[in-house]
Amino acid sequence: MRFGVLTGGGDCPGLNAAIRAIVRGSVARGHEVVGIRHGWRGLASNETTPLDRRAVAGILPRGGTILGTSSYDCFREENGVQLLTAATRALGLSGVIAIGGEGTLGIAHRLHAEHDYPVVGVPKTIDNDIAGTDVTIGFDTAVHICTEAIDRLHSTAESHNRVMVVEVMGRNTGWIAAASGVAGGADVILVPEVPSAIEDVADHIRARHDQGKDFSIAVVAEGYQLTRRSGEQDDPVVQEHDAYGYARLGGIGRVVADELTSLTGFETRVTVLGHVQRGGTPTARDRFLATRLGLEAVDLASAGAWGRMAAVRGNDIVSVPLAEATGSRRDVPSGWIEAGRVVA
Numbered sequence: 357m358r359f360g361v362l363t364g365g366g367d368c369p370g371l372n373a374a375i376r377a378i379v380r381g382s383v384a385r386g387h388e389v390v391g392i393r394h395g396w397r398g399l400a401s402n403e404t405t406p407l408d409r410r411a412v413a414g415i416l417p418r419g420g421t422i423l424g425t426s427s428y429d430c431f432r433e434e435n436g437v438q439l440l441t442a443a444t445r446a447l448g449l450s451g452v453i454a455i456g457g458e459g460t461l462g463i464a465h466r467l468h469a470e471h472d473y474p475v476v477g478v479p480k481t482i483d484n485d486i487a488g489t490d491v492t493i494g495f496d497t498a499v500h501i502c503t504e505a506i507d508r509l510h511s512t513a514e515s516h517n518r519v520m521v522v523e524v525m526g527r528n529t530g531w532i533a534a535a536s537g538v539a540g541g542a543d544v545i546l547v548p549e550v551p552s553a554i555e556d557v558a559d560h561i562r563a564r565h566d567q568g569k570d571f572s573i574a575v576v577a578e579g580y581q582l583t584r585r586s587g588e589q590d591d592p593v594v595q596e597h598d599a600y601g602y603a604r605l606g607g608i609g610r611v612v613a614d615e616l617t618s619l620t621g622f623e624t625r626v627t628v629l630g631h632v633q634r635g636g637t638p639t640a641r642d643r644f645l646a647t648r649l650g651l652e653a654v655d656l657a658s659a660g661a662w663g664r665m666a667a668v669r670g671n672d673i674v675s676v677p678l679a680e681a682t683g684s685r686r687d688v689p690s691g692w693i694e695a696g697r698v699v700a
């Protein structure tokens with residue numbers, strides 16, 4: 357068989373480990389692999405590269421993706437689906453392994469459901485919000501990076517008696533904020549799933565100061581919507597929209613900091629971690645996860661089990677229909693936020 361492999365949407369650490377596993381797992385089964393550059397766009401515009409064992413040597417610890425990525429959506433382009441299916445035939449592909457998040461897997465699902473297109477998915481996103489799997493590639497590395505940043509901010513916050521607001525990624529869900537907040541010992545964790553009132557946050561910080569703790573760390577997910585005790589809630593803070601109409605979030609850290617300054621009078625600073633969270637070498641856990649998910653995707657493709665996604669359940673690698681993975685979003689369990697509150 358001949359498989360195409362692509363990475364779509366935002367990059368994350370661990371993509372190269374997945375590509376390597378897909379290539380080597382395929383070769384071990386006697387299949388060929390074609391790398392498709394820049395996500396679904398590369399298939400429509402015939403930007404491909406042959407991938408053999410040697411082509412993926414040395415990429416395991418590298419961040420980013422050797423294939424490049426884009427948020428191209430064939431359903432938004434004129435003749436996009438026809439271009440894609442024609443290219444798939446012309447390349448002699450038995451099917452495509454798509455490594456992606458919500459957007460990329462959503463396209464994979466529609467292609468399969470509406471056009472019987474042969475595709476299997478591998479879940480990646482630092483946001484960790486894909487349904488049907490316990491965890492996605494890139495999440496562990498992002499949490500590690502944020503936790504280290506929170507550790508570093510602790511010492512300088514303490515020296516200056518400041519409130520430090522740390523803005524982390526997580527557009528619809530607060531997995532990174534919750535995990536790194538708990539692991540880094542943050543005093544406040546604000547996530548999109550929980551409408552925490554800013555006045556309560558200010559009270560909590562004031563109470564800490566009254567007890568002699570004159571610094572505080574607040575971790576806020578970029579998708580948190582500022583909420584007041586009155587129940588009033590702002591929209592998420594959007595910087596701009598990209599060429600595909602996708603909202604670029606960012607800036608809620610500043611909004612939270614300004615509110616806390618005016619409510620408490622304490623000196624407050626903001627750190628926005630941004631794309632640092634998506635860069636650099638993947639953790640051992642992400643490399644291991646990407647390798648296992650990549651091999652499962654090869655098994656699915658070899659068996660012609662199109663329309664499915666490799667997934668994690670507990671300690672096992674399983675597969676789920678793409679329909680299940682893309683039908684809903686997976687929120688942070690309330691216990692994670694509660695854990696942060698109890699130990700703060």
Ligand code: F6P
Nearest residue numbers: 366481482483525526527604605
């Ligand atoms: O979905 C992953 C993610 O990192 C989000 O947390 C963030 O909002 C978005 O991607 C940023 O996308 P871009 O790289 O296009 O700015």
